[in-house]
Amino acid sequence: MTQHYLLRNLDVEGIDRIDVYEANGGYAAMKEAFKTFKPEELVAMVKKSGLRGRGGAGFPTGMKWGFLPNDGRSRYLVVNSDEAEPGTFKDRELIEENPHQLIEGIIISSYATQASEAYIYCRGEFRRGAEQLKRAVQEAYDHGYLGANILGTGFSLELKVYRGAGAYICGEESALLESLEGKRGNPRLKPPFPAVAGLYGGPTVVNNVETICNLPPLVTYGADWYTSMGTEKSPGLKIMSVSGRVQRPGNYEIPLGTPLRSLIEDYAGGLLPGRTVKAVIPGGSSVPLLMPDQLDTPLDYESIVKAGSMLGSGGCIVLDDQVCMVGATARLVKFYREESCGKCTPCREGTYWMTDVLDRLEMGMGEAHDMEILADVADNIAGKCFCPLGDASLGVLVSALKHFRHEFEAHVAEHTCPMGARLYDTVNH
Amino acid sequence: MIRLTIDGQEITVPEGTMIVDAAAKLGVDVPIYCYHQALGPLGACRMCLVEVEKMPKLATACTTAVSEGMVVRSKGPAVDKGRRGVLEFLLINHPLDCPVCDKGGECYLQDYTFEYGPGGGRFQEPKIQKVKDGPINEFVLVDQERCVLCQRCVRFMGEYVGEGQLLLEGRGVETVVTTVDQVPATSQFTGNVIDLCPVGALLSAPYHHKGRPWNIEREESVCPHCPVGCTSKVTAREGHVIRMEGRPIPDREWGWLCDRGRFGYDFGYHPERLLASRVQGNETSAALATRQVGEWLKTTVEQHGGSSVGVIVGGMHTTEEAYQLKRFATEVIGTEKLAISRSEAGYLPRALNGTFEDIKKADTVLLLGTDPYDAVPVVHLKLRERLLRYPALKVIGIGPTALTRDTLPGQDVITAPEQSAVVMALAMATQRPDDAQVKTLIHDLGSFRPQGVLPEMLTQLGAQLLRADHLVCLWDGLEPAMGMVLAVLADLREKPTPMLPTFGPGNWRGWERGGFSAHFEDLTRILEEARDGVIKTLLVFGADLLEEYPDRSLVQAAFERLDHVVVEGLRPPVDSTQVDALLPGAGWAEVYGTYINMEARLQVAMASVQPPGQARPVKTYLNTWAHILGRPLNWEEDWDPFDDDSGDLLPIETRHVEIEPLTTPPTTDAGMTLVIGSLIWEKGEPSEILLPRVPEFPGRINPQEAEELGLGTEPGRISVSQGDTHLVVGVSLDSRIPVGVLWIPQGVLGVNRLGKGPVQLSLAKEEVTA
Amino acid sequence: MKPEWKEWASQAKAEFPRANSALMPLMHRIQLVEGWLSDQTIQDIADLMGLTVQYVESVASFYSLFHREPVGKRVIHVCVGLSCALAGSDELMHNLEQRLNIKEGQTTADGAYTLLEAECLAACDKAPMTQIDLHFVGPVRPEEAETLLTKEVPS
Ligand SMILES: Cc1cc2nc3c(=O)[nH]c(=O)nc-3n(C[C@H](O)[C@H](O)[C@H](O)COP(=O)(O)O)c2cc1C
Ligand code: SF4
């Protein structure tokens, strides 16, 4: 398989320690960046590389950095490590196993954007992740890679690790900033966007952990190397988290454009013998299902959209023929109900309603018109919420209603779940 | 300016306007729950969906700012479906208990459901159960099941008022509006959340289950309790006032009320309400009592001439009533001895009077002796709003106590009592030492330097006073010399210097308009003439002079000497032993009339109910007396207090303020100094509804003082002595009060028994154990 | 209020000097020792931070990891995310409930364990995933409920 650029922890034991990290070329990119690049040249390089945000929306990173107004206010870089999108677990591996890579990426990104303060917003559940980060940040300070006048360059950066406390919505960048300011994690009204008025009202870049981890290799190998991988519009590497009914669940670093089938079969070891794919959630629980006839879809931003779904955060959940789609959908929609911040009506009430209907259906107590209600409730949520969380709750549901309507109907007709109202399949394990 | 089209109509609005407000200007009604112009956009309820050309999704009209050439459609299938969907969501967890909800008929949820559907429910699952009728405080109840989580209440209390006593607890569908651990909200402004709540989630406890829309009547009114004169609506049912609500005036007033005003509407039904006439202490018929007073007046005029009668107006009388009294006094009796009952000696000429609009532009606010939160609460909110919109707002307090507060931060210049005017004059002198008026002011001060005020502070203050572009002064009227100083300040400044008198009584400008003198000296002169036997009969309308006039002994002496003291009012005076006739008056909400507030703005209050018992309008008494005196009055030409040219503001008159040298204030020797302040809870007519909130410990002393007195850290009762006079008052601890000062608000019973000069404090003997 | 909280508060404020950013770090630190945030603790935190108790309560109640009820010595989270459910987390939860004789969300009478649901813990490759005092332990197959309870974790 290909060489690892982001998941080097898989190849180098103990890379979470600064000595090992440095012995394996760590912090060289940072020094290179200071030595040979002006900040604006780095921004240009990131633009040229075509790197897109890995947090879910896939927004071009260089362009985002370019939005920062040149008004002399001090800038913030905030790294989103709130990873809570069901099915996604790449950022956790990155921070737990190779924290220095992220820190090096943060230093380079802060230098490029001329941010003088950076924060890592770490998901509250990541106790070890936060501890690893804090220790690594201290090591970086001790080596003079953080703090005032780093390595005599005149560039200064303070980096702090902040822990959330259990709220998926705080992955949404403006809710994250609210939380970082010590408030309830309700999303903010936009505009103004964080680039103009973000953390403490200052110009702020928010990037995902994986996005930032791309910076050290990018500086080392250059934009041309980056664009040599992936597709024209989706260049470079992406970590896909594969879970569900595969033989080898895990994080896999793939060039964008790799077919979904290859991810499942070559990387994740394929399904259990005798099983077939029923559906795949390719990019985290917020995206629509891909069907077995779409397994050849290349995993890049454009192709997946064309196929009717999204690459999202890269959390790929594989569902085989033994999975009840009603049960699986109910489980996912319930997640959004639990995590809705409650600020806006459609998301707060709609996810509550859909969850109850789905639970009832799964228990065999559904009625014929429930599918119409679900579809209509989904339509009343779609595009009407304050932030994208409401829409995110619909991805799987709407496509399940479309492709697996017969399963819903069977639940109604048989007054029970034909698969036994359980998601666990003992034969499997 | 931005031009856009809404539903085919073109409109031009300022940049930054939200679609919803632009639509409102065109009369296009976009349904809203969470949006409120005073609070700004939130975008939570999603009810205000509209279609905007070139936008892929429906937009929320409350969060989308207008842009050039925008084309908005507020109706159509997509919009209707979207709104219907949001409504259905709001209803799924709503208890649908409209039949027993006070808000029924006044509820946005009902109105919009009627307009957009859904007709029936599709939701079969169990509803979430939450708290019903939970107390926010004595006045406000919350029904969390009915709440639509628009956050208006929480944002109002937290952001707007700055007293975050309501909170959102929990997350998602479990979120509720509540207080912490049932600790009652103590803010001055809690009742506003009832008006703000678009549904029946926040309810008025005193109004709970008292009326439905079809058996109540709502009339426009004005709050009578303080000189702010908040615009309000009065709800009446079966001849009783049962509710007071705020009444917004587009582009001028949000319709906020303070809790004192909102819930203190029951004074008309107070157990002490005077319902029958009394002559020499005995109840009698209205006809007999009125006749009797008429006879006294006749004899007095015949024996001693018209000018042996004095007339004093106070209480809640309207401008028109003052005018009627004035006509009666001059045309029937033939006396010019008319005065207003007052507690403060200061007088502000109309020419200096600013309006609340000035606060909206202010960059510097000067608080002279007045803490608006306590004295004129809704003005405090206006200042808060200015601070929120203009965070650089400078607030300067000058007085014997600190006047700025956490919710209105600023800088305090703490002066020795009675020295604020001197401090102001000296501050002005640092900037304009050669100005003739300034020179006059400080002529007699010699080398006097105010205690505790450093020379740099004077210079800084002087510079701020003269340089501020938009200075607004609020003045409590307690140091009369300040009037002169303010007139000089206005002359010195090149820019306008709007001033707002925060002193009462609420309608003093109205009575002035009606022909009564508002000058304190005129009131004093009448009392002195009564004491000296020149005035023989005193007609007092709506005032309790013994309690209100700062020097109680003068009133006492006058009453003793007078042949006849006639008092009209809603309640008998606290001490009516010297009163010869007591006549029940008709009051607020019982008569139609005009009130003129501290902005000099004329506002009309409608009559909602009939006066109870023998209570009758002023005119009725006057007619009888005029008849007895043989000079019937002709009311045919109705007098209108409004002025054709100045609209609902009083016409501006040229001002004459004589500038005289300020006198050196007496150097206070050690010992406690009594400072009289203003607290809305101690003013106006008493209310039973308010009882639980009327402060048990209205006085204030510095915590250090309390410690030394042996009070510890808790409020308690102390005995205040001055010579032979003793008074027991409840005091609370307040670090804004300097050491050496005892602060007591006007209206605390008996406080005007104490005069100027030092007082001695000791722990009250019989500690009340509740 | 414990005497050391003052020190912790000033440390948090020194590290996160702006807005109310020191609030959550302080709540985390106190909860780590106390296990949960009582009404009194919320009041104390408000005092230490110079915030109103309403504000602190409102923030605390938003985040699922701040416990406003007493918890057991060990707080066990079982992930109920889809990937974990596909690997048997419902059954694991059921077994734990049986074994501890409590329902999800409850604490055992002896105060030893609190059993809670977690949303996707970002560890789906090791489903079913659990946490003991926020330390990842997984995969834990349903039949391994018993071993989970006694599993050693760093303090
Ligand atoms: C409900 C919601 C949850 C999100 N969760 C995360 C997350 O856990 N991690 C993340 O990096 N981005 C998350 N995002 C996306 C962020 O808002 C933001 O786009 C991203 O952090 C930007 O970084 P990137 O440009 O590097 O991708 C979430 C967005 C939404 C709407
Ligand atoms: S109580 Fe009323 S005002 Fe407050 S959030 Fe609920 S609906 Fe809005």
Ligand code: FES
């Ligand atoms: S009024 Fe626009 S979202 Fe509530």
